[in-house]
Amino acid sequence: MKPKTILIVYKDDLWARSLCTHFNGIGYRVEMVRVLSEVIRRVVNGHIHVVLLDDEVEGVRAWELVSLLKTINRRIQVVVISSEESLGAVRQLRGSGIFYQAMKPVDFNELRSAVESAFEKIEREGFREGLLSFFVPSRVLTLCSS
Numbered sequence: 001m002k003p004k005t006i007l008i009v010y011k012d013d014l015w016a017r018s019l020c021t022h023f024n025g026i027g028y029r030v031e032m033v034r035v036l037s038e039v040i041r042r043v044v045n046g047h048i049h050v051v052l053l054d055d056e057v058e059g060v061r062a063w064e065l066v067s068l069l070k071t072i073n074r075r076i077q078v079v080v081i082s083s084e085e086s087l088g089a090v091r092q093l094r095g096s097g098i099f100y101q102a103m104k105p106v107d108f109n110e111l112r113s114a115v116e117s118a119f120e121k122i123e124r125e126g127f128r129e130g131l132l133s134f135f136v137p138s139r140v141l142t143l144c145s146s
Helices: 013-025 034-046 062-074 089-095 109-135 137-145
Strands: 005-009 029-033 048-053 075-081 100-103
Touching: 005 013, 005 034, 005 062, 013 029, 013 109, 034 062, 048 062, 048 109, 062 075, 062 089, 075 089, 089 100, 100 109, 109 137
Parallel strands: 005 029, 005 048, 048 075, 075 100
Antiparallel strands: none
């Protein structure tokens, strides 16, 4: 079984280190980055499952980055840890396809529950895709032409 990998995208070292320690302690593989190009590279490589995202990184708002990440990998689950309370910003976050929004200061139990649920969703969708892939015409045509 592949390790469950969380990518923490942050601008505050103390916050990121405490999250890293918490999730390492409960058995997740955790990577931390603070540069957008590195975030994109790791998501493109495909080994990231869940992203814990600060509300802004290098001047890019979370909802803009979530849209990009979802374009690269539609199955990735993004939990935004935000201090943003305006209704417009919350609508943009939800419209971008986030899995969950946690508010700062972060509650570790709430975040742990959100991450566990995100991994459960990934497993459910992966099972469904694997089970139904034989019924998708393009997949059937590919198998028949081999």
